[in-house]
Amino acid sequence: MKHLSALADEHYLKSLMKYKGMLRFKKLVEMSRQNEVKAVKHWKECLKRKAVIQWKDNVKEIQLQKEKMADNMFQYLLIKRCFRNWTLVKNHVEILEGRAKRYFNRNLKNKIFVTWREWAKQEKIDNVEKERRAREHCVWSLKSKYFHKWKRHPEELEKEKAREKRRKEMRLTVAALFTGL
Known part of the structure; x- marks a missing residue:
C-alpha cells in the first residue's frame, strides 16, 4: 500500500504539476513570449516611426533648400530678363512708333480718300443738280x-x-439819184 500510496502521491504530484503548475507556467511562458513578440514589434514600429520621421524631416529640409534655390534662380532669371528687356525697350519703342506712324498714315490716307470720294460724289451730285437747274x-x-x-x-x-x-424809199431815192446822173 505504501507503494500504491507512493504511486498515488507521485501521480498526484505529476497531475498537480501538470495541471496546476505546468499549464500555468506554460501559459505564463506563452504570455511572456507573446509579450516579447509584442514588445519587439512595438520596438520595431517605434524604430520605423523614428526613422520615417527623421527621413521626412530630412526630405522636408532638402525640399526647402531646393525650393529656396529655385526661388533664388527664379529671382535671378527674372532680374536678368528684366534687364535684358529694359535694354530692348528702345528698339521695341522704335518698332511701336513705326507701327503707330504707319497705322496713323494708313488711317489718315483712308480718311482722306473716303472724304475725297464723298466730296467727289457730292460734287457730282451738285453738278448734276446745277446742270438740271441750268437746263x-x-x-x-x-x-x-x-x-x-x-x-x-x-x-x-x-x-x-x-x-x-x-x-x-431809200432805194427809190438812190435809184432817182443815179438815174439823174
Whole structure:
C-alpha cells in the first residue's frame, strides 16, 4: 500500500504539476513570449516611426533648400530678363512708333480718300443738280424770251414793215439819184 500510496502521491504530484503548475507556467511562458513578440514589434514600429520621421524631416529640409534655390534662380532669371528687356525697350519703342506712324498714315490716307470720294460724289451730285437747274433755267429763259418776243411780235412786224418801207424809199431815192446822173 505504501507503494500504491507512493504511486498515488507521485501521480498526484505529476497531475498537480501538470495541471496546476505546468499549464500555468506554460501559459505564463506563452504570455511572456507573446509579450516579447509584442514588445519587439512595438520596438520595431517605434524604430520605423523614428526613422520615417527623421527621413521626412530630412526630405522636408532638402525640399526647402531646393525650393529656396529655385526661388533664388527664379529671382535671378527674372532680374536678368528684366534687364535684358529694359535694354530692348528702345528698339521695341522704335518698332511701336513705326507701327503707330504707319497705322496713323494708313488711317489718315483712308480718311482722306473716303472724304475725297464723298466730296467727289457730292460734287457730282451738285453738278448734276446745277446742270438740271441750268437746263430748267435755259428752258425757262428760252420760253420767257420767246413769249416776250411773241408778245412783241406785232410791234416788231410793224417796225419791220416800217424798215422795209424806208428801205424801199431809200432805194427809190438812190435809184432817182443815179438815174439823174
